[in-house]
Structure formats: structure tokens, C-alpha cells
Amino acid sequence: MPISGGFYKVPEETVKIGGNAFQIFPHNARQWKAKVPDDKAAARFKRNMEKFKIDEDSAFCHSGYLINLASPKEDVWEKSLELLEKEIRICAALGIKYLNIHPGSHLGKGEDVGIDLIVKGLDEAFRRTKGTDVMILLENVAPKGNAIGYNFDQMKRIIEMSAFPERIGITYDTCHGFDAGFDIRNPDGVRKLLDEIDKSVGLDRLKMIHLNDSKYPLGAAKDRHESIGLGYIGREGFKNFLSFDEIRKIPWILETPGGNEEHAEDIKRVLEIIGE
Numbered sequence: 001m002p003i004s005g006g007f008y009k010v011p012e013e014t015v016k017i018g019g020n021a022f023q024i025f026p027h028n029a030r031q032w033k034a035k036v037p038d039d040k041a042a043a044r045f046k047r048n049m050e051k052f053k054i055d056e057d058s059a060f061c062h063s064g065y066l067i068n069l070a071s072p073k074e075d076v077w078e079k080s081l082e083l084l085e086k087e088i089r090i091c092a093a094l095g096i097k098y099l100n101i102h103p104g105s106h107l108g109k110g111e112d113v114g115i116d117l118i119v120k121g122l123d124e125a126f127r128r129t130k131g132t133d134v135m136i137l138l139e140n141v142a143p144k145g146n147a148i149g150y151n152f153d154q155m156k157r158i159i160e161m162s163a164f165p166e167r168i169g170i171t172y173d174t175c176h177g178f179d180a181g182f183d184i185r186n187p188d189g190v191r192k193l194l195d196e197i198d199k200s201v202g203l204d205r206l207k208m209i210h211l212n213d214s215k216y217p218l219g220a221a222k223d224r225h226e227s228i229g230l231g232y233i234g235r236e237g238f239k240n241f242l243s244f245d246e247i248r249k250i251p252w253i254l255e256t257p258g259g260n261e262e263h264a265e266d267i268k269r270v271l272e273i274i275g276e
């Protein structure tokens, strides 16, 4: 959801398009700048969370695009840590429990180096924000370039190496997972995915689904989101995926093309699909 009208507008706008859960950027996602809202702005947002009945487990922040905790470039890593700390403070001020991040890209230095840097960055951010209980959600990404986080073994390593495992959860993005070869169009595929999550990081760490169709076929690693039902996962694919209890009890967030108008259409389609 856009925050251009102010944080307080988000719960109402969410309900207006037919939603009951939302994700926002805590600041302009393409800039290093971020500002923690003052008490008045935070209180106004919280009042509307109640007024429009958005559950506290259904509100998420998504970290800015510039952050790369796996960066071997020292200045980028430092700036990433500082912005991440700021984002955690924004979430805490707003009472938002979850901050979604892409784990990072090692820029050619290798997975081990990248994972070490991610853990170092996360732990320092957690140390600096002790006293808040904001949880970082590691999002699975498409297996593209030098990205880390396209399989659950990588997630598991990050969580196990961290000194704050209780503050780390995960997000499952259906487009990125499809890009990485998880075929959720049939029951066996979903079972396999859920087993893999459970055996690696534990299903209780799964806090959000990014519900996106894919413009490209299984395993394409392109990371191009499509509107629900119009891509290669397709209507029947989502019907299957969304029939699982483990998926039903977690909030679903759309990151499909377009703005509020298109998302209202997507929400309608999702409701049709689960109603069938």
C-alpha cells in the first residue's frame, strides 16, 4: 500500500480495496533517507488500525530496495545497517511487528561470505534495537545473479548463526518460489514445499505469504510478478495452493502489477478462487 497520504491512511485504504492485511514501505524505497514518525503520527496510525480492524499479525513493512546486508562493499554495508536500524525503529513506533527483507546479494564473493555479512548486520541491528520485538522476515528470492535466500538451507544457516534467532522469521513469495522450481500447482508440490520449510526453519517461522503469479514458467528465475490467475501458476494453481490449512492461516500480501485499482481486482479474484 502506498504511504504517500500518510501512514494513518493505510488501514482505511486497505479496507476500501477489499483487503484485511497490508504491506508498506516504511519510507521512500529508493532512497537512503528515512524518518521515524512522531508520537502524534504513530498514535493516529494505531487508532486507524483499530478502527478498520486490521489484526496486528496482518501488518507488514518491506525494507527499502537499496539495503544489501550481504554487500562486501563496506560503505554500502554500513549504510544498509543504519537504514535497517531506522526501519526497525519505524516499525516499533507504528506497532508493526514484522519487517520483510531480501537477505542480500554477495556480488560475486560467494555464498559463505554473503551469509556471514548478513548475520553480522542482522545481529548488530538487533543489538541496537534491543527492547523492541520487531521480527525480521527473510523473504525467499528468485535464484538470480548473486542473490542469497532462494532456498531454505540458506535461511536456516542465517537463523542458526544468528545470536537472535527468536527475532527472525520468513516470508514465502510464490513467484520467487516458482522461479526457484517449487511447483505449487499440485498437492504434492505444496506438501514438498511445506515439508522443506518445516524441516529447515520450522513452519512456525512462516509469517507471511507474498501472493504473486509469475509471468514466466517454472524455474525461469526471472522474478517477474503477474496478476493472480493470469500467469504460469494460474487460477487452478492458486486454488490448489490456497486450499492448504498451513497457508490459509497466514496473511497473504499481493505484490502484483498495478496500483490500488488493479489490486482490488486481484483481491476479488483470490476470493473467487478460494470460494470455488
Ligand SMILES: [Zn+2]
Binding pocket: 139, 173, 210, 255
Ligand atoms: Zn515478495
